[in-house]
Amino acid sequence: MRKSTIWQILALGIVAGLCGTIVPASAQEPRLQDRVPEAVRSEIDAVLDSARAQGIPAEPLVDRALEGASKGASGDLILRAVRRLANELLAARDALGSESTDPEIVAGASALRAGAEPEDLQSLRSLRADQPLTIAAAVLADLVAVGVPADTAAAAVIALAVGADDVEYIAFRRNVERDITLGASPVAALGVRLNAAAEALDYAAPRSASTTRRPRKP
């Protein structure tokens, strides 16, 4: 072997070593060891690193991987679920804004998976600029989960965005679920409860807003 070739190999080795110290390999999430199949663990770690780099919460991704492992899912299925959730978290963060909290982003991702559009989350953010959106976005996802069409659920949640607080959102969701349990169709239950909630909010509004109030039935 020629002397120059040896020096070239040595130089490459040094450069590679330096790169290794400057750009470390994906950090391994210790909770995934011994639980998630070895074959996909490094890929999941890469997704986690990417999430952290993009400023979206990585903890829900770890949770999703652990859920899959605990439920006996295959490595491929777990990896697909983690990647899908990462994309939804990113979309939710983009829709809600970079100042969003982790719970808001997670709830927003649930709403997107349920079928809400990013524009729905943007509307919620603009209408409730000074309030957390976690409950509102979660209620949207929960309504879809019990059978309300996504666009209808989104419209209802947005309609309540101005006047309803978190407690009222939760009460609204529970009432709709209860009516569905009693046999009402999801859309009918939502319509009835939305009217009742809107009316209650309307009557609870300050007196200054009474000029726009509808006439009350005797």
Added chain:
Amino acid sequence: MTDDTSKLDRAIGLLREPVSIDPSLDRRIMDEIESLPSPGGWKKRVWAVYDWLMRGRPVRVSPLGGLAVAASVAAIVVLGRTEPSSLDGTAPLTTALQGSAVQFVIVAPTATEVSLVGDFNDWNPTATPMQLVAENRVWSVTIPLNAGRYRYAFLVDGNTWLSDPTAPPVGDDEFGRPGSVVTIGET
């Protein structure tokens, strides 16, 4: 004899004299009668109430009002239920929020062990065992939760996954097992 006859004539004469009666006598007598307890009166009153209760009346109820009444009845039935409803005799009972402390409850009469698994405990089946709280039927555990949205499920005897029917279901079931969701708002 003559003496007896004269006494009898005097008595007859007294009886034949007109008698003046107090004009308010009738009223006073009737008042006395009405004040006396009448035998069978309470029965009449009971029958009157029964008749009032049984008499049909038209009732006007708005659809929303009717729905609210039906929902109230259902809530009483559901919340008051203490028996399992599923075929295998195992059914979650209720979930109540108490600030940041969340209570999870399940009715599992045939279970030997029940654990709560979810996003809050790394889905570790041994992390949050549930405790028997009533007559070998009701299992419960209360854990603190920070703001967020958590997926969870009940794991019965290490092999049966149950969702919580009193909580919103997981909309998508990516891993083929049931699950529920609880959301804690930010304060």
